[in-house]
Amino acid sequence: MKSSQKLTLNRGFSVLEVLIALAILTLGISAAILIVFGNQSLKIDNETNGEALYKAKSLLERARASSTLDFISINTTATTSEDIYSKKFNVADVSPCAKDLTSVVNWLSSFRPLEIQLTTRVTSLDEAEKLGGFCDPVAPESAWDKPNAFDIVSPSDFGGKGTGIAVAYLNGIRYVFLTTDSANKENFWSIDTTDPQNIDIDNDAHGIMAGEKGLNGITIAGNYAYVLNNDTSSHLLVVDITNPLDPKHLIDASSTIIGLTNGRAKSIFYYDKKIYVGTEFVSPTLNNEFYIFDVSTPDDPEQEASIKVNRNVNSIVVRDGIAYLAIGSGSSNPYTPLRAYNVDQNSTQYLQKVGEYATTTNWHGTSLYLLGSKLYFGLERKSPSSQLAPEFLIFDTANLNEPIGSKELNLTPQSSAGVSGVVVQGHLAFLVTTASNARLFILNVSSSAKPEIIKSKCKTAPLPQNATGLVYSDNLLFLSIKDNEAFRIIYNELSCS
Incomplete structure (x- = not known):
């Protein structure tokens, strides 16, 4: 078992x-x-x-x-x-x-x-050269939600009020070139802005008289500045800025616009060896208002062509053979404050209108900036109106019939306030206005359809009123101003002071 x-x-x-x-x-x-x-x-x-x-x-x-x-x-x-x-x-x-x-x-x-x-x-170095040789390729370094201005520079420092501004690097130094309305004295200035917080007018600024009745605007191309004379003759002046410490007005290079009688030049733009000049409107039967100069020889502008616009031409931007014009108010509905013209000599549409923005709002087109396929457009009210409308519009250049985005800025006074300058860098649009209630706007335009105003986080002194020109460079804004000071530099504070 x-x-x-x-x-x-x-x-x-x-x-x-x-x-x-x-x-x-x-x-x-x-x-x-x-x-x-x-x-x-x-x-x-x-x-x-x-x-x-x-x-x-x-x-x-x-x-x-x-x-x-x-x-x-x-x-x-x-x-x-x-x-x-x-x-x-x-x-x-x-x-x-x-x-x-x-x-x-x-x-x-x-x-x-x-x-x-x-x-x-x-x-693109090629595109920078077409724009005159000076183009900032760096996006804004900050949110620009704490803008402030360096110390005020008064008109007495420059003998007048600012009418135009440009920025260029020459000999490795950043210079600002300023035009003023001063008559019979210095009205063209070169300013060393290496240290923007401590500009010594006596040592850093150098002025000459380029026009006896003052100047109306400026653009830079290489070693030459092209400026608008506030007179009915010698409308386009040339200044040699090879040595910014000693700029020289090239009197023999001055150009009186052929066919312009009793009119003054108002706006100027340089692109690819051409100077584009807009003038004031005089009468329907007298003068054209948009002129093209060939400056292949920089110190010898040659008038090439002109177009009858029948409006003041207040701002110009050109690219790819198309000139976009911000123009004055009209006399009948629909109004067209924005127009595009073909300026390509090799095109069968040369000098013809190829686009426009028609609207029932009779306002002045005042400012333009072109970045990529987007055209940024500022307007100014012609007269008081209880009806609010956007003062800032964004277009796709392929279609000017309708803006793809807009923003009401609610400027005052209603009779004359508007956007006097626009510049766009990266996702930020900087706008200066003639308004008394709000003089500088910074908008996030990442979404063209819904641009948003960036509110300042700091309480700062009032920023300049009645700016006439605006340039962005090196994370700074350079302004010409026709008010209590001629020139200002705006920066973004790291923290509220």
Whole structure:
């Protein structure tokens, strides 16, 4: 009996041992399978990651190469699909000579959404040269929610009120060039702004008289400044600024606009060896109001052509053979404060109107800025009106019929307040106005459809009123002002003082 029981127990233990062994074997095999499939999944992830990275890099490299051939045409593209990947290419304009390019590739891996995003900045020396050689490629360094002004510079420092402003780097030094309304004395100034907080007028500013009745505006191209004379003759003057410490008015290079009788020049723009001049409206039968000069020889402007606009031409911007004009109010509805003309000599539409913005609001078009495919447009009220309307509009250059975005600034007084200057850098638009209640606006224009005003976080002294010119450079704003001071520099404080 004892022997039989022992045998039975031994058999029971053997079955149990086999079951345990099978369980251990199953776990081991399962672990091995998981490791194998895990390695395969990791391998697939690595391969798809590498392929996605390659596609993102390829998008950027193709765009970078294209930008050297046609910088302006590099724009955001629609999302496309390729195998398991979704590809998107975004372009953000930083300045007229700089763009941020971003390639985005998305895909699903084991039901996990993955993304690779690469960004680079491209610049165009060619476009900078077309604009006169001076273009800031750097986006604003801050939110610009704490604007303030450096010490006031009074009209007595420059003998008059500011009428125009330009910024240029010469010999490695940043100079501001200012025109004033001073008659029979210095009215063209070069100002060393290396230390914008401590400008010594006696040592940093150098002035000459370029026009006997004052000046109306300025643009810079290379070593030459082109300025508008506030007179009915010698409308376009040339100043040699090769040595900014000793600017020289080239009297023999002065140009009286052919066909302009009893009219004064009001606006000026340089692009690609051409000077574009807008004048005041005199009468429907007398004078044209928009003139083109060839300055291939910088010190010898040659009048090329003109266009009858029948309005004051208050602001000009030109690119790709199209001139955009902000013009004065009209006499009948619909009104067209914004027009576009073809100025490409090789085009069959040369000197013809190719676009306009028609509106029932009879306001003055006053200011323009062009960045990428977006045209930024400021207006000024012609007369008091209980009906509010946007003073700031944004257009796609492909269609001027309707703005893609706008902003009401609620300026006062209603009879004359408006936007006198616009400049855009990156996602920020800087506007100066002739209003008494609000003189400087900073807007976030990341969304063209919904520009938003950035409210100042600090209580600062009133900023300049009646600015006549505005330039952005090196995270600073440079203003010419026709009010209690001729010139101001605006900066963004790090913290409220």
